[in-house]
Amino acid sequence: MNTMIILNTIMPGQVVLEYSYLLSAIMFVIGLKLQSHPETARKGNFWAASGMILAMITTLILNKNGAGEGISFHQRPLLELKAELFFLVFEQCKSLHSILQQHR
Numbered sequence: 001m002n003t004m005i006i007l008n009t010i011m012p013g014q015v016v017l018e019y020s021y022l023l024s025a026i027m028f029v030i031g032l033k034l035q036s037h038p039e040t041a042r043k044g045n046f047w048a049a050s051g052m053i054l055a056m057i058t059t060l061i062l063n064k065n066g067a068g069e070g071i072s073f074h075q076r077p078l079l080e081l082k083a084e085l086f087f088l089v090f091e092q093c094k095s096l097h098s099i100l101q102q103h104r
Helices: 002-009 012-034 038-062 073-102
Strands: none
Touching: 012 038
């Protein structure tokens, strides 16, 4: 009976969040495995980065605190700062990638 009570208190968003964490961890491990060989290292970077992006996006959208509240508006500037930093790093990686492609 206690198991039914626990199962009934889990929200559908939490289930999706937990499965997305599992999927992102699997993607990250696959990415690490692919990075062990030079020919598959790019695929490995893509798999690992995709797994981490999946975890970040689902956390931002579905994560709730104990009261059932998502990311509040007073945390929004911090969230926007993190997004700006993410895209800044992403742009730097793209430019580094294009430089490396030119020197091949």
